[in-house]
Amino acid sequence: MPRAVERKEHPLSMRLPETDIAIIDRAAALRGRSRTDFVRDAAVRAAEDVLMETAPIRMSPSGFRAFMATLSGPAAPVPEMVELSQRAAPWESKAPSSEVDAGSRKQDVSNRKIRPSKKR
Template identity: 30%
Template sequence: MYASVNEGLANETRDVTINIRAKKNQRDLIDRAAELQGKSRSEFMLESAQKTAQDVLLDQRFFGLDEVKFQQFVELLDEPPTHHEQLHKLLTTKAPWD
């Protein structure tokens, strides 16, 4: 449904302008990051904004269920978790940086 972040950008003519105002330190930070990726400020900002917009929209996905399926879903959520040894080990092992 949503195009990938880079899909079509190279082949499409950009026909609208987006203007934003920023603080100098924000611009400088963006410029450094863009340079590291070999991109212009505009390319970097547009790709970053597009990816964030896609993430926001995808996080808001709706799925509808009829009454029977919804009840089954709720029952599955309400069931106590099953014991999973590897998951228990993962969650109880101290992180190397702690």
């Protein structure tokens, strides 16, 4: 007698406007995924986010005291963050001389007097 096989997949049906389907299909194609895979992953990810937002965090009384002591204590610098904050921003770095020359030419042009245009 064959055993009954428990079904692992359950259908989910939705009615969506064409515009929503077009957006989903475009995004799925950009990710190289099927519409079904894309929608399933997006729905599961959204559901996990909601569950994580509402999940209580449980800890022992001694663990909670240690947690509060850490939060209440003085902040300790994170070496990687210190190094990052000391780096020059990309727009603050020195440009090659050819770019500086081009920039100074643009400045020269912008400093010229503008003559009022003649009305026709």
